[in-house]
Amino acid sequence: MEQEQITVDLPKFGPCTFEAGEVLDFPWGLPGFPDLHRWLPLNLDSHPTFVWLQSLDDTSVALPAVDPWMVFETYDPKLPPYAFTSLEIREATEFATLCVVVVTPNAEEMTINLMAPLIINLRTRKGRQIVLDGSAHSPREPMPRKMPASSKSA
Amino acid sequence: MLVLSRKINQSIMIGDDIRIVIVAVDRDQVKLGIEAPRTVPVHRSEVYEEIRRTNQEALGAAPVATGKPERATLKPRTKPNR
Numbered sequence: 001m002e003q004e005q006i007t008v009d010l011p012k013f014g015p016c017t018f019e020a021g022e023v024l025d026f027p028w029g030l031p032g033f034p035d036l037h038r039w040l041p042l043n044l045d046s047h048p049t050f051v052w053l054q055s056l057d058d059t060s061v062a063l064p065a066v067d068p069w070m071v072f073e074t075y076d077p078k079l080p081p082y083a084f085t086s087l088e089i090r091e092a093t094e095f096a097t098l099c100v101v102v103v104t105p106n107a108e109e110m111t112i113n114l115m116a117p118l119i120i121n122l123r124t125r126k127g128r129q130i131v132l133d134g135s136a137h138s139p140r141e142p143m144p145r146k147m148p149a150s151s152k153s154a
Numbered sequence: 155m156l157v158l159s160r161k162i163n164q165s166i167m168i169g170d171d172i173r174i175v176i177v178a179v180d181r182d183q184v185k186l187g188i189e190a191p192r193t194v195p196v197h198r199s200e201v202y203e204e205i206r207r208t209n210q211e212a213l214g215a216a217p218v219a220t221g222k223p224e225r226a227t228l229k230p231r232t233k234p235n236r
Contacts, residue, residue, distance in 0.1 A: 010223065013221075013222075013223040014222070014223065016223040018225050022225055030209055031202055031205045031206040031209055032205075032206040032207070032209035032210045033209065040225070041225065041226040041228055042223045042224065042225060042226055043223075043224045043225075043226040044221040044222070044223055044224070045221035045222060045224070051226045051228070052223075052226075054223075061213055062213070063209065063212045063213055064212060067229075069231065080195070081192045082192055082193050082194060082195050085192050085193050086193050092230070092231065093230045094230060095230060095231070096228035096229055096230055096231070097231050098228075100208065100209060100212045101212060102208055102211045102212045103212075111208075113205070113208050113209075113212075115201075115204075115205065116205040116208075120228060122228060122230065129205070129209075130195075131195065131197050131201060131202060131205050133196075133197045133198060133201050139204050139205060139208050140208065
């Protein structure tokens, strides 16, 4: 069966074609973006480490995120039960974890939000930002300048 | 905003399945007990507010990205769970 192909012109990245089945559904939106439900995960050649979450409901919105274990190998988020129940996650192998990155305007400093990981059920493509209230994880953990797992050739 | 007066150990119901109990009052501090279904997230407002701010800053100060957008393949957690 052919998947429906969709092309959008993205203000930040230019034209992009994808299949309907690749879109992520965040039924609860994100804190700060409660009405943005459909997101497309993108890589750009210039930033292979970053996954850009491109909103399809407001194409001017794109958030950079990274796999937290590429930066902090010992990251150990304790997800609350509602994360698993609301996203219908049955096993640990079926969800992806991304953390939003904040870059200062002059790109001098980057911080990663370890307190509120984006949890994505890869089976249903449903996602939710889970706030680890009461945890020791920082919402603004400074990112090391060199990310070890991003490139072995450097 | 609806304002209700409650005494210690009294509670209020929000909908059919969320109960908020006044557990203790000490000067300007109130201890609340919250019973909610496992599907409902409960946060202190300032924590939620901080996450909202970081999300909006991530958008506002995103690095200048160039290059062709390619669809990213998401993978399950890279750290073994057990």
